[in-house]
Amino acid sequence: MAAELADISRHLTPDRVREERKKLPRDVPVLIYHVKPQFVDETVAELAELGEGITVVEQDKTYTF
Numbered sequence: 001m002a003a004e005l006a007d008i009s010r011h012l013t014p015d016r017v018r019e020e021r022k023k024l025p026r027d028v029p030v031l032i033y034h035v036k037p038q039f040v041d042e043t044v045a046e047l048a049e050l051g052e053g054i055t056v057v058e059q060d061k062t063y064t065f
Contacts, residue, residue: 014046021050029065032056 006013012020021030030053035043040056047054057063 014043014050017047017054018050021054026053028053030054031063033059 003013003015005011006016017030017032024030032043032047032054033056035056044056047056055063
């Protein structure tokens with residue numbers, strides 16, 4: 001169900017992030033934003049399983065890479 005909703009809304013799921021990341025060089029940072037508040041903990045945990053280089057960013061915070 002979540003994957004279907006992501007398709008309709010054109011959002012990514014952690015599984016889709018995994019697939020899209022394969023298209024990028026490993027040293028390219030991936031920044032994730034606009035995570036639904038009720039799913040932040042679950043989404044962050046699933047993205048952490050994908051390995052380094054993926055950062056869930058916070059609004060109004062400055063990041064340097």
